Amino acid sequence: MQLIIGKGNSIIWHLSAIFLVLGIVIAEDPYRFMEWNVTYGNIYPLGVRQRGILINGQFPGPGIYAVTNDNLIVNVHNNLPEPFLISWSGLQNRKNSFEDGVYGTTCPIPPGKNFTYRLQAKDQIGSFYYFPSLGFHKAAGGFLSRPQIPVPFPQPAADHRILIGNWYKTDHKVIYNLKVLYKFIRIAVRHFALILLVLGLVGAEDPYRFFNWNITYGDIYPLGVRQRGILINGQFPGPEIYSVTNDNLIINVFNSLPEPFLISWNGVQNRKNSYQDGVYGTTCPIPPGKNFTYKLQMKDQIGSFFYYPSLAFHKAAGGFGGIRILSRPRIPVPFPDPAGDYTILIGDWYKTDNQRLKAILDGGRRLPNPDGLLINGRGPNSTTTFTFEPGKTYRLRISNVGLQNSLNFRIQGHNMTLVEVEGTHSVQTNYSSLDIHVGQSYSVLVTADKAPQDYYIVVSTRFTNQVQTTTAILHYSNSARQVSGPIPGGPTIEVDWSLNQARSIRTNLTASGPRPNPQGSYHYGQINISRTIVLESSAAQVNGTQRYGLNGVSFVPADTPLKLADNFKIGGVFRVGSISDNPTGKQMYLDTSVLGADYRAFIEIVFQNHENIIQSYHFNGYSFWVLGLVIA
Numbered sequence: 001m002q003l004i005i006g007k008g009n010s011i012i013w014h015l016s017a018i019f020l021v022l023g024i025v026i027a028e029d030p031y032r033f034m035e036w037n038v039t040y041g042n043i044y045p046l047g048v049r050q051r052g053i054l055i056n057g058q059f060p061g062p063g064i065y066a067v068t069n070d071n072l073i074v075n076v077h078n079n080l081p082e083p084f085l086i087s088w089s090g091l092q093n094r095k096n097s098f099e100d101g102v103y104g105t106t107c108p109i110p111p112g113k114n115f116t117y118r119l120q121a122k123d124q125i126g127s128f129y130y131f132p133s134l135g136f137h138k139a140a141g142g143f144l145s146r147p148q149i150p151v152p153f154p155q156p157a158a159d160h161r162i163l164i165g166n167w168y169k170t171d172h173k174v175i176y177n178l179k180v181l182y183k184f185i186r187i188a189v190r191h192f193a194l195i196l197l198v199l200g201l202v203g204a205e206d207p208y209r210f211f212n213w214n215i216t217y218g219d220i221y222p223l224g225v226r227q228r229g230i231l232i233n234g235q236f237p238g239p240e241i242y243s244v245t246n247d248n249l250i251i252n253v254f255n256s257l258p259e260p261f262l263i264s265w266n267g268v269q270n271r272k273n274s275y276q277d278g279v280y281g282t283t284c285p286i287p288p289g290k291n292f293t294y295k296l297q298m299k300d301q302i303g304s305f306f307y308y309p310s311l312a313f314h315k316a317a318g319g320f321g322g323i324r325i326l327s328r329p330r331i332p333v334p335f336p337d338p339a340g341d342y343t344i345l346i347g348d349w350y351k352t353d354n355q356r357l358k359a360i361l362d363g364g365r366r367l368p369n370p371d372g373l374l375i376n377g378r379g380p381n382s383t384t385t386f387t388f389e390p391g392k393t394y395r396l397r398i399s400n401v402g403l404q405n406s407l408n409f410r411i412q413g414h415n416m417t418l419v420e421v422e423g424t425h426s427v428q429t430n431y432s433s434l435d436i437h438v439g440q441s442y443s444v445l446v447t448a449d450k451a452p453q454d455y456y457i458v459v460s461t462r463f464t465n466q467v468q469t470t471t472a473i474l475h476y477s478n479s480a481r482q483v484s485g486p487i488p489g490g491p492t493i494e495v496d497w498s499l500n501q502a503r504s505i506r507t508n509l510t511a512s513g514p515r516p517n518p519q520g521s522y523h524y525g526q527i528n529i530s531r532t533i534v535l536e537s538s539a540a541q542v543n544g545t546q547r548y549g550l551n552g553v554s555f556v557p558a559d560t561p562l563k564l565a566d567n568f569k570i571g572g573v574f575r576v577g578s579i580s581d582n583p584t585g586k587q588m589y590l591d592t593s594v595l596g597a598d599y600r601a602f603i604e605i606v607f608q609n610h611e612n613i614i615q616s617y618h619f620n621g622y623s624f625w626v627l628g629l630v631i632a
Contacts, residue, residue, distance in 0.1 A: 347402025
């Protein structure tokens with residue numbers, strides 16, 4: 001959740017009880033991701049039709065191509081009417097026998113369920129195969145040598161896989177019964193152990209979704225002029241992440257930039273998994289030319305979020321994209337399914353390169369006004385269009401992915417019904433426009449119930465002397481005319497207007513959905529506050545560089561990771577209490593500021609902002625209750 005305080009710079013501050021800063025990360029062995037669907041189908045291996053087992057519609061199954069030490073993530077969906085199990089013949093699965101796939105070390109996959117095998121071809125080369133190990137099922141595959149390790153023969157012109165074996169026209173279930181009648185015995189010597197653990201049933205895991213991202217620089221033209229931008233798989237903005245509550249996301253990020261890179265997952269809580277959080281304080285940057293695999297779980301979460309680069313002002317060059325976490329099908333949402341679902345990323349933008357913008361701050365100056373505003377990576381002269389069918393209702397997921405400006409969002413002639421704020425269903429309130437501050441994400445429903453034509457979608461700056469505006473188009477599929485008339489205006493510098501909007505947003509307490517019991521108590525009125533922390537934001541020059549701080553301290557990362565220093569009791573790296581619980585009124589200084597807190601304690605935090613611009617606060621990994629908003 002986000003908390004907005006009137007006045008202040010809308011740079012996002014990342015606060016937590018303990019920060020972890022790792023200077024470098026060794027690239028992991030590559031991950032290879034496979035989705036397999038196991039079904040029955042007709043096959044004709046001996047010229048007559050018979051029932052066979054297909055993997056992704058193939059007989060034999062797909063070949064597995066891997067390199068020494070590769071990590072193989074194989075998600076197997078069993079669509080047979082009986083349990084199914086795959087064994088990986090020749091793959092040693094060191095210290096990982098549960099993945100071995102024979103009935104004695106691995107649970108069968110129940111009908112209609114899935115299981116994700118996690119294998120590593122550790123220190124192995126060669127040719128092997130996989131096969132079903134239950135009920136006389138069968139299939140095949142292979143492995144390759146690591147490129148940098150020579151093999152004792154010249155590189156062949158080609159590499160063919162040949163699978164040989166005897167075959168029966170008889171259905172495998174009939175053969176299975178014959179096996180029992182004649183007492184065929186199979187002994188798998190390599191699975192000998194003192195104790196065999198046999199589990200009768202395995203529940204399907206939460207699904208895995210796999211992504212491979214390549215981070216590069218490339219030419220982009222968001223404001224009509226060429227500039228260097230950050231692309232993910234060649235895209236600006238980056239690809240959207242679609243997921244469902246409790247999904248596991250495996251995101252392998254290759255950093256092809258000439259400098260370190262880091263991605264943060266704004267709003268994803270990463271419970272008990274803060275190392276994946278992606279800010280320079282909990283996660284190591286990815287070195288140039290290396291990769292890192294993020295392992296995220298959308299545990300008990302729904303809603304609309306986004307990701308962005310968190311180092312070196314990379315956010316000013318791109319590298320951001322939307323995240324949507326859908327409710328599980330069995331959990332109803334408090335509104336009918338919309339006819340469509342759009343993600344809208346809005347934000348301020350500079351034509352200036354991100355490294356030059358960083359140099360402006362390092363030179364002791366504040367950032368100038370932005371050069372324009374973007375909607376899904378396009379500027380004022382674009383024709384970004386969202387198509388609606390007449391009479392139908394659509395969901396818009398709107399995120400402010402900009403650097404410093406609060407923005408107002410509105411649609412010509414249409415009201416918006418707010419239904420979700422960063423993972424929490426809200427009381428459904430109608431708005432003609434919405435203030436969306438830096439880092440915030442809102443979901444609204446919009447019904448196409450007006451005359452069939454095109455309408456302006458408008459985004460404009462808030463609390464600025466010079467109001468900047470950009471537009472997109474809401475297009476009715478049976479539109480009789482293009483957009484016309486003046487662009488509808490919105491609020492400009494009125495702070496009260498924005499505060500009243502914030503006060504009007506309420507949690508929908510009757511809605512179904514993931515609402516974990518925060519810190520073990522729903523007895524809100526009986527919570528005992530054990531500590532009050534007052535944090536005051538400020539800006540100042542320190543050693544000729546523009547800095548921002550809390551209670552007079554501007555955070556600097558330590559050379560030794562704080563989380564490791566805490567775990568291994570390494571002294572001299574940080575000091576708990578290096579930032580005061582209250583404003584000091586003293587001149588700003590640099591320090592590795594760390595606040596201590598007691599586990600499961602309820603803490604009241606008061607944010608004070610005496611600057612003349614808006615502040616946005618974000619707590620990585622936490623939700624919180626907003627108790628009050630006032631103008632002091």
